[in-house]
Amino acid sequence: MAKVSVIPARQQVQVIDGVSRERKKRVCAYCRVSTDTEEQLTSYEAQVTYYENYIRSKPEYEFAGIFADEGITGTNTKHRVEFNRMIEAALAGQFDMIITKSISRFARNTLDCLKYVRLLKEKGIGVYFEKENIDTLDSKGEVLLTILSSLAQDESRNISENSRWGIVRRFQQGKVRVNHKRFLGYDKDENGELIINEQEAAVVRRIYDEYLGGLGYKSIALKLEAEGIRNGSGKVKWHDSNIKQILTNEKYMGDALLQKTITVDFLTHKRVKNKGEAQQYYVEDSHPAIISKEVFQKVQE
Numbered sequence: 001m002a003k004v005s006v007i008p009a010r011q012q013v014q015v016i017d018g019v020s021r022e023r024k025k026r027v028c029a030y031c032r033v034s035t036d037t038e039e040q041l042t043s044y045e046a047q048v049t050y051y052e053n054y055i056r057s058k059p060e061y062e063f064a065g066i067f068a069d070e071g072i073t074g075t076n077t078k079h080r081v082e083f084n085r086m087i088e089a090a091l092a093g094q095f096d097m098i099i100t101k102s103i104s105r106f107a108r109n110t111l112d113c114l115k116y117v118r119l120l121k122e123k124g125i126g127v128y129f130e131k132e133n134i135d136t137l138d139s140k141g142e143v144l145l146t147i148l149s150s151l152a153q154d155e156s157r158n159i160s161e162n163s164r165w166g167i168v169r170r171f172q173q174g175k176v177r178v179n180h181k182r183f184l185g186y187d188k189d190e191n192g193e194l195i196i197n198e199q200e201a202a203v204v205r206r207i208y209d210e211y212l213g214g215l216g217y218k219s220i221a222l223k224l225e226a227e228g229i230r231n232g233s234g235k236v237k238w239h240d241s242n243i244k245q246i247l248t249n250e251k252y253m254g255d256a257l258l259q260k261t262i263t264v265d266f267l268t269h270k271r272v273k274n275k276g277e278a279q280q281y282y283v284e285d286s287h288p289a290i291i292s293k294e295v296f297q298k299v300q301e
Contacts, residue, residue: 024062026095027055030086031068032105044070051099064095087116090125102131103145117145184232184246185290194287201290203229207246208291211299217243253296254289257282 029051033044048066055063067086090098098120100106106127107113117127117136126137134141185204187197203224210220221238224231231242250257258281 024060025097026064027058027061027097027099028064028086028089028095029055029066030083030098030100030106031066032080032083033070044068047101055099065089087119090120091123093123096125098125098127100127100129103129103134114145182232183251185252186287196288196290204246204252204290207243208252208295208299211243211247212295247299250296251287252289252291253293254287255282255284256286 029047031044031047031051033047048068052063052066055061067082067089069080069082086098089095103113106129107116120127121136124137126135128135129145134145136145185197185201186194189195207220207224210223215223217240220243221240224238225236228236229238230236231238246252
């Protein structure tokens with residue numbers, strides 16, 4: 001019978017001042033809260049403090065930093081600056097393990113979650129999820145992770161659907177929410193209601209007058225550019241599409257067509273033009289008008 005000898009595993013060591021010592025595991029933490037409300041910011045600060053103290057309290061760990069995103073949704077990683085910076089640092093070999101509160105803090109998108117976990121695992125970097133007690137370097141980790149991250153994704157879908165229900169409910173009540181930052185002619189008051197910006201409104205009225213006077217999109221745009229007048233984005237460059245959008249926007253006569261666009265994917269947040277797939281709501285006299293209804297209708301004709 002063959003003789004079998006066991007060769008024990010060797011602990012990783014590092015040499016400091018000529019002395020060999022057991023190598024500590026370099027550990028960082030990732031924290032995230034999904035809104036920027038005061039209550040959630042308190043949670044964010046608490047997470048950062050907790051994880052720094054937690055890592056430093058472990059003699060076998062070496063603190064490798066905290067990566068934290070605040071006020072960012074977890075359904076995709078595209079806009080999570082700190083998350084992406086952490087992944088780059090990990091792949092560059094700057095630490096050995098990431099600790100995070102739960103799968104839903106790390107990612108609510110199953111594909112993203114598994115993608116990054118596997119990418120890190122190939123480099124020998126583990127992710128430890130405290131709530132679920134999962135270490136991704138453990139052999140059972142990926143099976144549990146697949147199940148639990150699917151549940152987290154489903155939770156995200158429910159949150160998205162509840163949020164959409166609230167928005168539609170406001171539409172049904174005639175409550176108009178407009179992003180005024182690129183909306184030439186309007187500002188918002190302290191209550192969030194649209195108010196007319198008279199200087200910008202004069203430009204809007206001029207566009208309507210010149211169009212009814214026989215000028216086309218291109219001619220109006222060139223005149224405005226030549227005079228250095230800024231568009232809704234604050235730029236001097238005017239395009240035909242800028243003029244067309246102003247001349248066809250019912251909000252300039254004080255009305256509002258709601259749900260012009262719809263979100264078709266809660267993970268990517270992709271929005272498309274609503275071509276009848278969802279109900280729309282038309283609210284008359286929802287805010288002060290810059291253009292009379294008669295002038296608006298003449299322009300449409």
